[in-house]
Amino acid sequence: MSSPPPLAGVRVLELAGLAPGPFAGMALADYGASVIRIDRATKFSHSSEEESPTGDSLTRHKSSIAVDMKSQAGIDLIKSLLPHVDVVIDPFRPGVLEKLGLGPKEVMLQINPRIIVARMTGFRRDGKYKDMAGHDINYIAVSGVLSLFGRAHEKPYPPGNVVGDFAGGGAMCFLGILLALINRSRTGRGQVVEANMVDGSTYLATMPRLGMKRPIWSGKRGTNTLDGGCPYYDTYETKDGKYMAV
Numbered sequence: 001m002s003s004p005p006p007l008a009g010v011r012v013l014e015l016a017g018l019a020p021g022p023f024a025g026m027a028l029a030d031y032g033a034s035v036i037r038i039d040r041a042t043k044f045s046h047s048s049e050e051e052s053p054t055g056d057s058l059t060r061h062k063s064s065i066a067v068d069m070k071s072q073a074g075i076d077l078i079k080s081l082l083p084h085v086d087v088v089i090d091p092f093r094p095g096v097l098e099k100l101g102l103g104p105k106e107v108m109l110q111i112n113p114r115i116i117v118a119r120m121t122g123f124r125r126d127g128k129y130k131d132m133a134g135h136d137i138n139y140i141a142v143s144g145v146l147s148l149f150g151r152a153h154e155k156p157y158p159p160g161n162v163v164g165d166f167a168g169g170g171a172m173c174f175l176g177i178l179l180a181l182i183n184r185s186r187t188g189r190g191q192v193v194e195a196n197m198v199d200g201s202t203y204l205a206t207m208p209r210l211g212m213k214r215p216i217w218s219g220k221r222g223t224n225t226l227d228g229g230c231p232y233y234d235t236y237e238t239k240d241g242k243y244m245a246v
Contacts, residue, residue, distance in 0.1 A: 005032025017091025023170030029061035152222030168200030
């Protein structure tokens with residue numbers, strides 16, 4: 001008889017947003033948590049059976065309800081769910097939840113002292129860019145991590161949105177939630193988890209940063225052992241037009 005997944009019994013309320021928050025919610029769902037996603041209420045023409053409340057693909061293993069968060073009825077519905085959940089994922093820019101009347105400390109933790117509110121932002125919530133709009137490439141640029149990617153004598157090359165949105169953002173938020181759940185098991189109290197892509201991507205780049213003081217990564221971009229400057233850590237085109245990693 002197989003044992004239940006490690007997060008079985010954990011109930012999550014995911015407020016729909018861009019990639020990092022939904023990725024953290026998907027990771028929780030993949031390991032057994034029950035995740036309800038709050039999508040924006042929209043009007044449908046019913047002209048297509050394929051219409052969906054969201055175009056997001058990160059919905060695996062989740063349930064979904066559409067809520068008008070601009071209405072008092074919608075806010076009241078979310079408040080009514082809070083006593084019954086363990087985690088809320090907040091993907092919004094600083095101040096949005098507070099304007100909606102759902103401030104984590106002022107409202108959510110007052111309704112349910114055991115709740116964990118995971119807040120995911122791009123820039124640091126208390127930094128000089130906290131009110132500035134941005135996206136993945138801006139966050140890894142500010143962190144300095146973008147400067148590590150690219151061939152010699154070429155401009156920095158963005159690695160898709162893997163390092164910022166998903167690794168430094170969603171994955172680090174997921175880790176913060178797990179740590180908060182462990183802490184709650186000891187103290188019985190919930191908390192606010194602050195995650196941001198600048199700090200997250202910086203943390204992930206700890207090894208290259210420390211390596212800059214050593215021969216393995218002390219040269220210019222694209223000339224070091226692990227960034228394309230070494231023949232036994234590179235890719236080579238093959239006869240069939242594809243590539244082989246060495």
